[in-house]
Amino acid sequence: MAWIRHSHCSFCGTPFPAELPWPRQCEHCGQISYLNPLPVAVTLVPVGDGVLLVRRAVAPRAGQLALPGGFIDLGESWQAAG
Structure with a gap:
């Protein structure tokens, strides 16, 4: 099984669509996630x-x-x- 990194919002856990570019804004909570560090x-x-x-x-x-x-x-x- 392949590990998929950064597939969910780090604030609320809602899945991100795979094609969504970075930074990603969560459709559920509105928080912005960045590709860190x-x-x-x-x-x-x-x-x-x-x-x-x-x-x-x-x-x-x-x-x-x-x-x-x-x-x-x-x-x-x-x-x-x-």
Whole structure:
């Protein structure tokens, strides 16, 4: 028996249609599932006695504070992503 990865919503368990592209939005609960894990790069910038923080402009958690960073594209090194 072949193992089928990522065939169900990781939030509610509803099956995804096999042809549905990524990211996948669940028809039942509306949550968006991403093909994970995704590598990221984060930068720590010293400022006085602390570090630089940015305010998120996009969901999830829009308006909250975060470290500056982002996703690393396929084939991109972490050095180039920073």
